Amino acid sequence: MDCRTKENPERTFDLVLKVKCHASENEDPEVLWKFPEDFADQEVLQTVPKFCFPFDVERASRNQVGQHFAFVLTDIESKQRFGFCRLTAGGKICLCILSYLPWFEVYYKLLNTLADYLTKELEDDLNETLRTLYNHPVPKANTPVSLSVHSCFIAPDVTGLPTIPENRNLTEYFVAVDVNNMLQLFASMLHERRIIVTSGKLSTLTACLHGSVALLYPMYWQHIYIPVLPPHLLDYCCAPMPYLIGIHSSLLERVKNKSLEDVVMLNVDTNTLESPFNDLSSLPSDVVSALKNKLKKQSTATGDGVARAFLRAQAALFGSYRDALRYKPGEPITFCEESFVKHRSSLMKQFLETAVNLQLFKQFIDGRLAKLNAGKGFSDAFEEEITSGGFCGGNPKSYQQWVHTVKKGGALFNTAMTKASPAVRTAYKFAKNHAKQGIKEVKSKLRHKENEDDYGTCSGSVQYTPIYTLHSESGANLARRKLSQSRLRPLKSLDGAPDADDEEDAERSSKLSSEDGEEASAYFYESDDSFETRAKAPSQGEMDLLGEILDTLSTHSSDQGKLAVAKSLDFFRSMDEIDYKPTSSPYTCQMSSDTRLWIYWNPEMTRAVSTTQDDYALDQGEKENPMWELHICKLCLNICVGESGDRLTRAAEVLEQLTGQTPVFSKARYTVRSFSIRRNEKIAVHCTVRGAKAEEVLEKGLQV
Numbered sequence: 001m002d003c004r005t006k007e008n009p010e011r012t013f014d015l016v017l018k019v020k021c022h023a024s025e026n027e028d029p030e031v032l033w034k035f036p037e038d039f040a041d042q043e044v045l046q047t048v049p050k051f052c053f054p055f056d057v058e059r060a061s062r063n064q065v066g067q068h069f070a071f072v073l074t075d076i077e078s079k080q081r082f083g084f085c086r087l088t089a090g091g092k093i094c095l096c097i098l099s100y101l102p103w104f105e106v107y108y109k110l111l112n113t114l115a116d117y118l119t120k121e122l123e124d125d126l127n128e129t130l131r132t133l134y135n136h137p138v139p140k141a142n143t144p145v146s147l148s149v150h151s152c153f154i155a156p157d158v159t160g161l162p163t164i165p166e167n168r169n170l171t172e173y174f175v176a177v178d179v180n181n182m183l184q185l186f187a188s189m190l191h192e193r194r195i196i197v198t199s200g201k202l203s204t205l206t207a208c209l210h211g212s213v214a215l216l217y218p219m220y221w222q223h224i225y226i227p228v229l230p231p232h233l234l235d236y237c238c239a240p241m242p243y244l245i246g247i248h249s250s251l252l253e254r255v256k257n258k259s260l261e262d263v264v265m266l267n268v269d270t271n272t273l274e275s276p277f278n279d280l281s282s283l284p285s286d287v288v289s290a291l292k293n294k295l296k297k298q299s300t301a302t303g304d305g306v307a308r309a310f311l312r313a314q315a316a317l318f319g320s321y322r323d324a325l326r327y328k329p330g331e332p333i334t335f336c337e338e339s340f341v342k343h344r345s346s347l348m349k350q351f352l353e354t355a356v357n358l359q360l361f362k363q364f365i366d367g368r369l370a371k372l373n374a375g376k377g378f379s380d381a382f383e384e385e386i387t388s389g390g391f392c393g394g395n396p397k398s399y400q401q402w403v404h405t406v407k408k409g410g411a412l413f414n415t416a417m418t419k420a421s422p423a424v425r426t427a428y429k430f431a432k433n434h435a436k437q438g439i440k441e442v443k444s445k446l447r448h449k450e451n452e453d454d455y456g457t458c459s460g461s462v463q464y465t466p467i468y469t470l471h472s473e474s475g476a477n478l479a480r481r482k483l484s485q486s487r488l489r490p491l492k493s494l495d496g497a498p499d500a501d502d503e504e505d506a507e508r509s510s511k512l513s514s515e516d517g518e519e520a521s522a523y524f525y526e527s528d529d530s531f532e533t534r535a536k537a538p539s540q541g542e543m544d545l546l547g548e549i550l551d552t553l554s555t556h557s558s559d560q561g562k563l564a565v566a567k568s569l570d571f572f573r574s575m576d577e578i579d580y581k582p583t584s585s586p587y588t589c590q591m592s593s594d595t596r597l598w599i600y601w602n603p604e605m606t607r608a609v610s611t612t613q614d615d616y617a618l619d620q621g622e623k624e625n626p627m628w629e630l631h632i633c634k635l636c637l638n639i640c641v642g643e644s645g646d647r648l649t650r651a652a653e654v655l656e657q658l659t660g661q662t663p664v665f666s667k668a669r670y671t672v673r674s675f676s677i678r679r680n681e682k683i684a685v686h687c688t689v690r691g692a693k694a695e696e697v698l699e700k701g702l703q704v
Contacts, residue, residue: 173211319391
């Protein structure tokens with residue numbers, strides 16, 4: 001229950017009520033009108049009217065209660081349903097919209113429209129507006145919705161950070177409460193205290209509570225949450241468990257007469273906070289100081305500055321949770337509390353030792369683990385803040401890569417299996433097996449580390465990707481492919497002596513050793529027992545380029561030299577470090593009349609890298625592609641040949657037909673239509689597509 005908002009509600013709203021308040025609290029409010037008329041949930045019909053007048057009806061006037069406010073009801077699944085209210089007729093009449101959608105600004109505006117219709121007795125227009133919205137499918141974020149000629153709105157994006165002044169709740173909260181009290185209240189919520197907020201204006205009162213809980217993101221208040229408490233529930237203030245409750249000032253004296261223990265009380269009208277605790281001092285001073293300075297800057301007062309300042313504080317406090325993720329073979333990914341609080345300053349350690357026992361943190365971790373173990377993955381503003389702020393002990397980009405590799409891997413293979421030809425599907429079965437092995441190796445990076453001194457590296461993602469060779473023997477009509485059972489070995493330099501890069505990789509990987517003692521370093525595949533399969537070569541002039549590429553995803557070369565895998569992205573601090581450079585080793589693949597292709601495969605990106613000494617590098621200007629994109633952001637297809645002009649021509653034509661783009665040759669003097677190859681000259685042709693086009697090309701290619 002990491003989020004209290006219901007996902008995918010069935011309707012934009014469930015109920016609209018017009019409720020009348022009687023002069024005495026002893027009489028229940030009366031429902032004058034409802035929409036839809038056949039709404040039959042009697043429990044809701046009895047509960048909602050009592051929340052429509054959460055003040056002393058015998059003392060409060062219209063000026064005291066204001067006009068708009070929002071209460072919250074919690075359903076059996078602990079999901080919040082919001083009651084958006086507008087008081088009219090001196091606080092004696094209330095219009096209420098009940099919805100699972102936290103669309104405060106939209107429903108407040110709609111309430112004004114409905115009130116106007118009622119005042120003008122335009123019942124037909126009122127019913128038509130409500131009927132249109134009630135039957136309208138829940139719109140996606142930022143989608144315009146037209147209810148009538150005079151009423152329309154744009155569906156808000158509730159997943160983004162709240163902004164000022166667009167977000168009414170955060171705006172009122174930031175204006176009404178000074179920075180010091182905001183920090184005190186924030187600290188009290190992080191310690192899960194019993195908290196009462198009071199004000200004489202309902203709109204300000206509920207805005208402050210909704211605004212304050214929003215600043216807890218990515219965590220959510222998990223205990224009693226009543227933004228405005230009606231008179232018949234005042235005994236809730238005596239509850240022994242944590243709560244966050246709003247009370248209208250007309251009821252405050254009654255509350256104070258009850259036995260309240262260890263309660264934090266914020267009076268918004270006087271801007272004062274009383275607390276028996278010193279929660280703010282228990283937070284790390286550097287985090288508090290940075291947050292306070294940021295909030296006092298004028299530039300923070302608009303846009304998402306306030307929300308982002310609190311988000312950064314949350315990232316500083318809890319962002320290192322990634323370092324405490326652990327994985328044991330055959331078991332789900334888990335969270336190690338001991339590792340989470342380890343190697344910290346004394347103040348930070350003291351706070352985190354308390355934090356791991358808080359419900360809001362436990363639910364946050366449970367939510368993250370549930371998504372990881374389900375293979376869904378996640379990417380939100382909090383994870384981005386951890387990455388940009390460097391609040392994780394290890395490589396942040398590898399974490400994002402792994403999360404989305406898990407998320408996208410299955411979908412990509414499913415597409416291939418359903419849309420590819422039988423031959424390609426057969427080859428893809430082999431590729432899928434390799435991908436599964438890669439996922440297992442990724443998870444091995446999260447294995448529990450027995451040696452405590454090795455702690456400190458983020459348990460991020462690594463996908464070990466073998467490099468395969470596409471080999472077509474000249475003069476032969478049959479293509480020989482060898483499929484080998486493979487085992488992993490630590491990568492060493494090909495001449496027997498480790499180079500600087502290998503030493504650096506080995507040093508980093510030693511921090512990520514698994515329980516069975518395997519080294520999490522770079523690996524190469526070595527053939528043990530191999531077997532051969534034979535397939536017909538394509539007829540002259542018919543070259544299935546992608547078919548050959550996909551076929552080779554599960555093959556190994558048995559010819560000269562042993563092919564080593566590319567460096568895992570986990571061993572690079574940034575994408576700038578990824579740069580292929582051919583070595584001068586005797587094992588370097590020399591280009592001949594044979595067609596050789598190195599494949600780099602990743603569910604987010606497919607690349608093929610030439611082994612020519614020209615090192616023409618495919619599109620070095622695009623090295624900053626974010627690895628956490630949820631789509632194939634780039635697809636590069638390359639083929640390198642020598643002496644075989646017909647084959648190169650066909651390769652270029654296939655690429656041009658597949659991508660709709662003119663392929664590029666490594667030699668500027670060549671075109672698709674006309675060229676001549678000198679003896680022993682090495683030529684490469686490649687083509688690059690990005691974004692949605694890449695997905696389209698890949699899907700199209702799988703059907704070749």
